[in-house]
Amino acid sequence: MDQQPLIALDPSWPAVSLAEAQAMLTAPGTKFEMETIEIRGVPTRVWKHAPPSLAWLAQAARAHGQNLFTIYEDERVTFEANYRAVATLATRLQAMGVVKGDRVALAMRNLPEWPVIFFAAASIGAIVVPLNAWWAAGELEYGINDSGARVLFVDDERYQRFVEAAPALPAVERIIVARASTPLEGRASRLEDLIGTPHDYATLDELPFPQVAIDTDDDATIFYTSGTTGNPKGALGTHRNLMTNIMSSGFGAARSLIRRGEAIPDPSPRTSLTVIPLFHVTACSAGLMGAVASGSTAIFMRKWDVVRAMEIIERERVHMTGGVPTIAWQLLEHPERAKYDLSSLEVIAYGGAPSAPELVRRIHEEFGALPGNGWGMTETMATVTSHSSEDYLNRPTSAGPPVAVADLKIMDDDGVTELPVGTVGELWARGPMVVKGYWNKPEATAETFVDGWVRTGDLARVDEEGFVYIVDRAKDMIIRGGENIYSSEVENVLYAHPAVTDCALIGLPHRILGEEPAAVVHLAPGMQASEAELQAWVRERLAVFKTPVAIRFVHETLPRNANGKILKKDLKMLFEDRASVAA
Structure with a gap:
């Protein structure tokens, strides 16, 4: 014990x-x-x-009837209403040509629409790709393109921040926006035109639930994780x-x-x-x-x-x-x-x-x-x-x-x-x-x-x-309030700054969040950069939670072992002044 x-x-x-x-x-x-x-x-x-599949679960859950399934502000969706929305959207997706094995990406806040989209796509055999809605534009673009998604569902915030800038998404044929606040053009359309708002789900027509042959071990989702090097990896x-x-x-x-x-x-x-x-x-x-x-x-x-x-x-x-x-x-x-x-x-x-x-x-x-x-x-x-x-x-x-x-x-x-x-x-x-x-x-x-x-x-x-x-x-990762921060990803962004020649990201203990990211940086001779400047540099290129909460500057290159690996444990003493705050 x-x-x-x-x-x-x-x-x-x-x-x-x-x-x-x-x-x-x-x-x-x-x-x-x-x-x-x-x-x-x-x-x-x-x-x-x-249960054998997500499609089976989506249909079986209808038995919960008028039990409330989701509550979001004044929107209260029952299991029966959710079932009707799932069946309707699954039918609409099939009409768009989505077939078994196609990828359907989803990037939005926790909204009643999220589980509707998830179950509708999975129930017709598509592979659902839930993307981190906190990701920066480049991260989202990578996930969408890497998965080869044909259809992309986003909320208005993701649309305004990312999609409207017309990123290169060659495989995406349809972009469907929930709660859009502006007129949509081109391949973008409103989710409400397909299934209405959550208030409308209970009054949707009862459509036959699409029947697709799905084996229990068929592909269902791609959730992106990250390694310590390279781009995020999609776990199939x-x-x-x-x-x-x-x-x-x-x-x-x-x-x-x-x-x-x-x-x-x-x-x-x-x-x-x-x-x-x-x-x-x-x-x-x-x-x-x-x-x-x-x-x-x-x-x-x-x-x-x-x-x-x-x-x-x-x-x-x-x-x-x-x-x-x-x-x-x-x-x-x-x-x-x-x-x-x-x-x-x-x-x-x-x-x-x-x-x-x-x-x-x-x-x-x-x-x-x-x-x-x-x-x-x-x-x-x-x-x-x-x-x-x-x-x-x-x-x-x-x-x-x-x-x-x-x-x-x-x-x-x-x-x-x-x-x-x-x-x-x-x-x-x-x-x-x-x-x-x-x-x-x-x-x-x-x-x-x-x-x-x-x-x-x-x-x-x-x-x-x-x-x-x-x-x-063993994987050099920091977990801040449940969000994974991979050191190499932040370090690579810092290295891209013209004044930075050596850097390391470490995790500082934090009583509430578990850990917070902090960086140690060595600047090139004759170059200058402030803590605030480098924090802004990272914030502009990665999700905000990956930004170092503190940066310390050292005059020499960082200590390394015989294999060239930075001795990160030796760097934590540079942040002792933050220890009492974190505790």
Whole structure:
């Protein structure tokens, strides 16, 4: 065990061991029964009763009828209304000539239109490409062109900021704009002309749902991630990947109840405040899929505002929220928190950024809610491990044990030797949640995906009970409030400045955000540049969250080891003056 529990746990806990809980939950005839099938030539344990496809899920969800599916400001869309919008848009897409395997890109805020577009495209066999709406113009252009998207859906903000500038998008035949504020011309048209506004969805004609032959292991999505070098990589996901997450999330919750000695109740709809973007697998795969399956309500906000969030939690009696530790910290520490009734909160869960054990304790003590965490990545379509309730309070620095269909192992640098329990090495993961590979990048795919395993690039250890602890990231990445910042990407932009000859990006600990990016720069002799100038330089070329919060200048080139790699750990002392602020 890594440390003492954060609170005094009931002496009767756990009622059963992890192995016993898994055996009970996955026994023959149970909801979480497993079977072994061959996926891409590799025998793989899968959930036997997982839904077969996104198209099946979109149609089955109609049974939730008048339950609210999405809430956005004054727009309240029921499952029946959403079904009609999905069927209508899927039919319209087919009329445009979109066929199985075509890519349909999507770049917009969390809006009721987002899941309609996602399910409509996926239900006719198209591959949905959710793009990071915070990306700068060049990043968006790359993702659209790399995926070869034929149709591009954007909201008005993305249209005004990016598309109207007429970037070169040779494969795009149609650009469909939601909530357009200006007249559209050429290949651009209004989404409302196809399906109306969210207020109209309930009154749409009932069209036959398009029937397309879709196999569970057919391509479904391309979510873009990034490596430490080069352009972003598109992780090619399947219908099985997303359907697996529905079952994995349910399994994690059921395991907590079994460990507590409680019976597993029938599923009931819950209300969740979704504050992380749907273009992340955490929100789309780990969050949205489960909401659709269970008939739960997802509430969207135009942008995060803690007071507005507390108002929504009180008014809508929200059961779950989170996403990244930042959200939990701001709810806990806002001076007006006592003015709002937040007693409906049952779970505050998050991933995507390091979290302090203190946060776990305070969620439980001050909200009376159970904390939740887990580990996954874009390449695993989110959930691989699940950590919640007493197990999380007992092991607050762990990311939890793997779900029943997942396997983990810790590997040596040689990529061949498996390391013993408790040893730190590279974390490898296997299971039906692992994506096919990287879109149009066979070499990168071969390097990362090996015989069904994904080499995660995370350095970790696993204890004797199977709990995983992420100790560092081999891939040189910073996570700021749940957003990935790849050092080389920012460094390359800094190197492009005429005054910069040497630089490095490092992550500074931040109590709320997890980490923040900071840069160390060496200027060319006789050249000058200020901190503000270089920050503006980065901000103009990359998403704002990637901009260094501080820049330190050094007179000599940066320290390196014998292999020429910059010794980044030696640079953090330059930012000691920020330590008290971050803490």
